[in-house]
Amino acid sequence: MNSMSQSAPLAVGRRRPSWLRLPGRLIPGRSLVASVPTLWLGLFFLIPFAVVLKISLAETAIAVPPYTSLFEWDGAVAALSLNLGNYQFLFEDSLYLDAYLNSIKVAAISTLITLIIAFPMAYVIARATPGRRVVLLSLVILPFWTSFLLRVYAWMGFLKKNGVVNDVLLSLGLIDQPLTMLQTDFAVYIGIIYTYLPFMILPLYSALEKLDDSLLEAAEDLGCRPLQRFWLVVVPLSLPGIVAGSLLVFIPAVGEFVIPALLGSSDTLMIGRVLWDEFFLNRDWPMASAVATMMLLFLVVPIMLLRNGQGRKEEAA
Amino acid sequence: MTLKKTLMGAVLGSLVATGAHAQEPVLNIYNWSDYISPEAVSQFEKETGIRVNYDVYDSNEVLEAKLMSGRSGYDLVVPSAFFLERQIQAGIYAEVDRDQLSNYGNLDAQLLQTVSRNDPNNVHGVPYTWGTTGIGYNVDMVRERVGDMPIDSWDLIFKPELAAKVADCGLAVLDSPAEVVALALNYLGLDPNSESKADLDQAEALLASVQPHIKYFHSSQYISDLANGEICVALGYNGDVLQAQDRAASAGQGISVGYSIPREGSLAWFDLMAIPADAPHPEAAHKFINFVLQPEVAAGISNFVYYAVANTEAQPLLNEDVRSNPGVYPSEEVKAKLFAQNAHTAKFDRLLTRAWTRVKTGR
Structure with missing residues (x-):
């Protein structure tokens, strides 16, 4: 602690003397705090991504690791060879585009259904008494105490031909032939929605919790019917929660591999499975890396731009 | 998977x-x-x-x-x-x-x-x-659907009319492109170790014609699924099918599982x-x-x-x-029809997996 930071609290609420007003970046501690996430991002995102990018420009080889190196050094001449063939191939074979589009479709539908299910749940939790709220929230988080993989396996037990759901329906006489649910798109949607529901509920809850009751009363007083009140007041005010929750569900759902692999059928074409096949069946690391890089460009960049634009709008407002 | x-x-x-x-x-x-x-x-x-x-x-x-x-x-x-x-x-x-x-x-x-x-x-x-790689099957379920014919031919899996008959009780295939394509090539009378693109295309067409009748592609799940009646036909490994037979017998649910090395020959x-x-x-x-x-x-x-x-x-x-x-x-006579596989080149592997993905996803 230096004298400057000690005197800073005194300045709260009134204008600091000009000699105390420093540009933000010079205030000690601030850059230190900011460096932690920057370092995190660099270590666990940028460096691994650079490695993936590097592999995507190599060629496959029967070696350990199974790709060529980009740099050749024969003692006198350094040569750099970049192979763009993998990216070219991505556009030549319709498989990849189909997989990207289908992943986006599955993720979008799942996100929408998750939102529809999560919204009333979050609303009820946010409106509950504080004591109840704790219980309800811990119920939302409780499934995380069990491994994700085991929970997907549990769904396999539920959905299979002689599984729990069919047994119950059969014994109730509602059906007389077991339904085929496992290894269908239906099972994939169930798996994704089930898995990502908490990621939607929590941001929605935090947005709805801040909702001021007096605004709702005001809307009512001004003649809003309940449904109108919902659309005109609740939804716009919880929009940040809706956007955050939807992104938290949509982004991982696009790249989802485990759920379609265990619950889906072989024709559930998703980019996560294409990646797995490139990596494990083809042993084509460069191609797998190219698929991953393109996925990032296709999905993350537009979303980042969107977030950025929104942030600016909020700042402006 | x-x-x-x-x-x-x-x-x-x-x-x-x-x-x-x-x-x-x-x-x-x-x-x-x-x-x-x-x-x-x-x-x-x-x-x-x-x-x-x-x-x-x-x-x-x-x-x-x-x-x-x-x-x-x-x-x-x-x-x-x-x-x-x-x-x-x-x-x-x-x-x-x-x-x-x-x-x-x-x-x-x-x-x-x-x-x-x-x-x-x-x-x-x-x-x-x-x-060996062959056909594992649920004896009763398959008989109900295809009649009393002997299960001794790859027709049961590679002929769409027959595969369609067993589709409703579950047909599973190994998720192993190298082996399944080699079997398809052999069924077509081609060299199972062929690396020709034209041969691969034929094998792909054959597999694509039966794909709609296949419940899943997986290399180990069929053991328990055969044993408990979740599926009725599996293109799988002999020991795995026989383990399923053993499990089915000890479960006592009246499920009997058979294994057959088809007469067209198979992989050893x-x-x-x-x-x-x-x-x-x-x-x-x-x-x-x-x-x-x-x-x-x-x-x-x-x-x-x-x-x-x-x-x-x-x-x-x-x-x-x-x-x-x-x-x-297997008997000497059956053994004579078994064939082994060679390693594939990396280039052919890519063609093979591409074809396999198309088959699996029905595209």
Whole structure:
């Protein structure tokens, strides 16, 4: 602690003397705090991504690791060879585009259904008494105490031909032939929605919790019917929660591999499975890396731009 | 998908690993799922004091992906011969030191000769067991649907009219492009080891014509699914199908499972124990290989997993239901129609997997 930071609290609420007003970046501690996430991002995102990018420009080889190196050094001449063939191939074979589009479709539908299910749940939790709220929230988080993989396996037990759901329906006489649910798109949607529901509920809850009751009363007083009140007041005010929750569900759902692999059928074409096949069946690391890089460009960049634009709008407002 | 067993293995492996002591001698084995008797491992641990970390996979492709990334940490792996061939080229295996294997002489000389086409002079691999790929089926369910015809032809899977008949009770196919495409080529009367694009296209068309009737592509799930009636036909490995037969019989639900090597001929494959060049405990690995080469141990494993042993001395010690089982030890006449696979080039592999993805996804 230096004298400057000690005197800073005194300045709260009134204008600091000009000699105390420093540009933000010079205030000690601030850059230190900011460096932690920057370092995190660099270590666990940028460096691994650079490695993936590097592999995507190599060629496959029967070696350990199974790709060529980009740099050749024969003692006198350094040569750099970049192979763009993998990216070219991505556009030549319709498989990849189909997989990207289908992943986006599955993720979008799942996100929408998750939102529809999560919204009333979050609303009820946010409106509950504080004591109840704790219980309800811990119920939302409780499934995380069990491994994700085991929970997907549990769904396999539920959905299979002689599984729990069919047994119950059969014994109730509602059906007389077991339904085929496992290894269908239906099972994939169930798996994704089930898995990502908490990621939607929590941001929605935090947005709805801040909702001021007096605004709702005001809307009512001004003649809003309940449904109108919902659309005109609740939804716009919880929009940040809706956007955050939807992104938290949509982004991982696009790249989802485990759920379609265990619950889906072989024709559930998703980019996560294409990646797995490139990596494990083809042993084509460069191609797998190219698929991953393109996925990032296709999905993350537009979303980042969107977030950025929104942030600016909020700042402006 | 192959993921299921891999992930389960990883979960179990990490549970085991947390109990590890640094000084205790350890052996890290990576073997096929359902491919050893539980007694064998515990007996080895008791005799040698070496603690075994046992991890499983269900496809050669997954094993290769792990080995090719380097520093897998495994001391002993069990690839099929035609995969071992290519992996030797990548230099990922150490040579086996026969001086440490006093029981090496128990091995079947003819079988060693056969696998030397993939592993010249047998320097990198020691045969574990061998088997065939064929049709596993639920006897009653299939009879109900196709009548009393004998199940002795690939028609049941590769002919759309017949495959359609068994589609409603569940048809499963190995998720192994190299093997299934080789079988399709053979069914079409083509060379199963062909790397021609035109041949591959024909095989792809054949597989695509039956794809709508296939419930899933997976390389180990069919064992339990055949045993409990979740599926009725599987293109699978002989020992796995016979394990399903055994499980179905002991469950007593009235399900009987059959295995057939179709008359058009089928694949014979050989799995070999090999030691990665960077194995942390090569000595323990040699001890384990030598342990498995003992006739009693080899016979115990074969009795349990229903795969044929490569061990001449173990033959007399086999249970009668294994020794005289044509699913495990086919007759000479059937044997004559079996064929083995060669390693594929990387270029053909890409064509192959591309075709496989198109088949699986119905595109």
